[in-house]
Amino acid sequence: MPSKRMIAAINEALFEEMERDENIIVFGEDVQLAIMGDTRGLYERFGPNRIRNTPICEATLTGMALGATAAGYHVVLHMMFANFVYTGFDAIANQISKMRLMTGGQLKIPVTFLACYGGGGSNAAQHSDSAHPALMNLGGINVVMPSTPADAKGLLKTALRSPNPCFFLEAAARGGQMGEVPDGEHLVPFGKAALAREGSDVTLVTMGSATKWCLDAATSLGKAGIEAEVVDLRSLVPIDEEAILKSIAKTGRLVVVDESRDCCGAGSHIAAIAADKGFFSLKAPVKRVNIPDVAIPYAPAAELAVLPTPGRIEAAVRQLVG
Amino acid sequence: MIAVKEKSNKHEYVELLERMLLIRRSEERLALLAAAGQLPGAVHLYIGEEAVAVGACSVLQERDWITSTHRGHGHFLAKGGDLKAMFAEIWGKKEGICKGMGGSMHVADFSKGILGANGIVGGGFAIATGAGFGAKLRGDGRVVSCFFGDGAANQGVFMESMNISSAWGLPVIFICENNGLSEFTVSSTITGGKLEDRAKAFMPTKVVDGNDVLAVQAAVREAVERARRGDGPSYVEAKTYRIRGHLEAEDAMLGGGTYRSKEDIAAWQAKGKDPISRFETYLLGNGIVEASEVTALQDKIIRIVNEAVAYADAGEDADVTLAHSLMFAAQEA
Incomplete structure (x- = not known):
């Protein structure tokens, strides 16, 4: 390919x-x-x-x-x-x-x-x-x-x-x-998540830009013996609830990583799905890593500080996996 | 009134009168039912403005498109929409033209070129412009009539839509129903300059007496011909007046307040002003129709309205599951 x-x-x-x-x-x-x-x-x-x-x-x-x-x-x-x-x-x-x-x-x-x-x-x-x-x-x-x-x-x-x-x-x-990239006919259906990385200790549910940050964080966590599973939703409407629930049933822990703001972001919705339908799979509270409720600043360091970058993801995972 | 053509136009004239009467009598019924609390939602009546929709739609073909407004019953009926299906819609019934999912403000029949009535003031501008773009690309000679009010002319999309229509020579006829009112505010108190001047920057314009069905028809005919020739958009402003409130529950909402006088309303209802009585007088005075024919037409319309009420009354309640199943069309890929 x-x-x-x-x-x-x-x-x-x-x-x-x-x-x-x-x-x-x-x-x-x-x-x-x-x-x-x-x-x-x-x-x-x-x-x-x-x-x-x-x-x-x-x-x-x-x-x-x-x-x-x-x-x-x-x-x-x-x-x-x-x-x-x-x-x-x-x-x-x-x-x-x-x-x-x-x-x-x-x-x-x-x-x-x-x-x-x-x-x-x-x-x-x-x-x-x-x-x-x-x-x-x-x-x-x-x-x-x-x-x-x-x-x-x-x-x-x-x-x-x-x-x-x-x-x-x-x-x-x-x-x-x-x-x-496959040549020619290649269709990806809506509403089907991709398992971007397999893991057993914690699930990172993410999409789009944040997937790379999750994979980078997972690689780093892997070196410390924490295996993170990364579920890349690919589509948010429709959303693959089954993939989310299946992964948290396996790992028992969920960190949602999303490049939108905290209040009513995509992460809020995904966390709600986990709370409603996956509560009994969870061994720990759901964590969200996203953009705080601020406008994105210009200066590179200031901007980086509000994005859901690997360092912040790792820190969230470490709160759940001791 | 423009000069008498010929008695040979009788059939066309009677049809204009019939359409206006159909709108008037059906909306009078809606007013009564709304006052009695028998309709589920708000209704915004077109009474007094019938000549605009009827005159304009009389020169459109079935394949042509219109975009309508929250005051859309008149456009719907003038463009050939079915009264029974419209009433069933307003009643919230399964037999409604939109299966009871849209109601009074959203009566649409795409098969008749009615691309939706719109609850967003000015919501039709861009839709009409897009449809006009589509027609231009297809090169099939279709045209789009965009009905809007003077209130909507203060929305920014009015300028944006005229700009694109003009830049790309789109077959769009912007028909301003200037009734002098923006919901519960007199438009002159919130409007700078003349509306026509806004359009003049982009396209040919014409201002007509909107209560003269033949004057509206003539102006829109010219604009339609221009659009079909590929010569681009036009603006037609029809000066008219809304006899009823912004919506039927208006008095209750205004808490005793008013934004216009009873005398203003009465002046527009006078025999020489009202679009229907005026056209009747014209037809009778010129010997185009007999008084007995007008009476027969009036009776016929009452019958049609009664039948539509009975049809809507007898309808089934709307399917409560449709809200879930209709949002998306079935995905094939």
């Missing part, structure tokens, strides 16, 4: 699916030149009727994505940074996530949103958020967060064939991460 960067795997999925389905169109701010690299080359291949730069007006772009599905298109809306989800949130929260139920199921909403999230690049508070908790809370939108190039390709291809709205969140700091 060829080894590729994460961003190249995303690009490959877009190319393959746009070749396969002429109803896929891409629009968003600066998608033609592709500042993130993910849509690079699509304009040259598919032209202005398939991929197009828009004005900077997220509140309208999100609503337009819904409108264009009426003409039978699968819309890919690139929102650039996840923070701009907030700017475009009305049509996401009030239209796209609700229109299907409100109309008694009259329509399908094949919209795939791309957005880069997360810290680590000194992009400061307005370009470093992970918007997934707000999106998870809507109910009508799939949310996927790949951690490997192969999963990025497979999850995006699934999203591009889905009749439902989906947020495909790209970890901004992981675009260059390398990994083996």
Whole structure:
């Protein structure tokens, strides 16, 4: 299998699916030149009727994505940074996530949103958020967060064939991460976690950008004789509850690692699942490692201090495994 | 009124009158039922503004799209939506056009090009623009009519949507139903400049008497033809007035307060102002229809409304499990 960067795997999925389905169109701010690299080359291949730069007006772009599905298109809306989800949130929260139920199921909403999230690049508070908790809370939108190039390709291809709205969140700091990527047809289903590392002493449940931090922490803990199992959820809506419960039944301890804020973050939801349905498997309290309820600061050291980095994960594990 | 065409247009004129009457009589019934506490949720009535939806939709094809507002019954019926299914929806019944999941504010029939009524003021702008983008890419000559009020024109997406529609030459007709009111506030107290001037920066505009169904029809026809030719969007502003409250429970909510006078309302209900009595007078005065024909039409509409009420009354309660099963479509991959 060829080894590729994460961003190249995303690009490959877009190319393959746009070749396969002429109803896929891409629009968003600066998608033609592709500042993130993910849509690079699509304009040259598919032209202005398939991929197009828009004005900077997220509140309208999100609503337009819904409108264009009426003409039978699968819309890919690139929102650039996840923070701009907030700017475009009305049509996401009030239209796209609700229109299907409100109309008694009259329509399908094949919209795939791309957005880069997360810290680590000194992009400061307005370009470093992970918007997934707000999106998870809507109910009508799939949310996927790949951690490997192969999963990025497979999850995006699934999203591009889905009749439902989906947020495909790209970890901004992981675009260059390398990994083996299957050529051609490679689909990763929504709602199926991956066991990123096996272990017997503690479960780390995580997703997206934080998976690498968990694996780094697990390697370090392994040297001290603590075997951490790492469950990479891959998709948050739908969420693989069974994988979470199965792993904590095995290890009896859970640390949830998530690059979103503490209050009502993805970690809160995962901890609640464990408390509701896995309580009797637990030998210790559930710990969460996430971003405190602060804006992401700019200065590199200040930023690093609020991210769920390996050092903080290890410290949390050591509180549970004595 | 614009100049009399010919008696040969009789069929078309009668249809305009019939549609307006259908909206009026069905909404009068909703007002009574709402006052009696017999409807589950809020209803926002279109009474007084019927000429806008009817005039505009009369020049659209079934395949054309509209986006509607929270005051959407008139648009729904004018675009060919089924009254029985609409009433069943408002009643919260399984037979409702949205299976009872949307209610009055969300009546939609995608098969008729009705891309949803919308509870978010200004929510239709971007949807219409996106649909217009889709139509433009398909090149199939479809057009989109975006109904919105003067209140919605103060939302930022109005400018954003006009900008994209203009930049890309999209087949969108922005139809402003200017009733002078933004919910419970007189629009002039919160609006800078003229709405038409906002649109002028991007596209051809026309302001018409919104209570003159033929004037609305003529202006929208021109805009539709322009859009179908591929010449881009237009703005049509129809000056009209909302006779009923923002919603039917208004008096109870305002605690005795008012935002307009009874005289203002009465002036717009006068025979020369009301879009329906005015059109009737015109048709009778020009010998296009006989008084007996109007009476027969009135009776027919009452019958249709009664049947729709009976249909909705007899419907089954909405399926309580649908909220879970309808959120997502079945995933194949």
